[in-house]
Amino acid sequence: MPKMRRKNLLALLFAAFFGLSFASSSALVRIVFDGDTVQLQTGEKVRYLGIDTPEMGDVPEFMAEEARQLNRRMVAGKRVRLEFDRESEDRHGRKLAYVFLENGDMVNILLLQKGLAHILAPGPDLKYFSLFLENQRKAMKEGVGIWSREDARDPVFGNTRSFIFHRPECDRGKETSKRNRKFFSNRISAFWEAYHPCRICKP
């Protein structure tokens, strides 16, 4: 029955349109705080999803200023498209998003490519995870940005559920059950597998 089919098609288009409009939105960036956090014209804050850039803090971490500068050049005063994943907000009420420039490039990936961010994922279940890992590994091989420095050779261990890695003596790390521990000979090997450092023991 053609009539029925047309109705189904309309319903499908309707669903696709609204599905898309919920999944992404366009916005103007007003302030760039650091490599991975901005404020929109609307006042809302956005934290780039799936990555972490060096912290500015009182004493900026290695490459923090470079990450902020690059982010500023890419998005300050510009219109961007925000795309969301399963988790669209963090516990501070910031939007968690993949941020796209007008030319279609994703800022999260550009930061990884320059070695100015590393992956921050609670396990490899984010939609762009493989693409992120591919780009991070490329930057690691090239030794750009945060990967340009001689790195510590001390062993660390990761939690296979949280994807956080710790120093062997970290109390938080010791809470990891034995079967969820993964040992790495150094930090770089942990980063290579998309693990990110513990904020307490700072391995």
Ligand SMILES: [Zn+2]
């Ligand atoms: Zn730790």
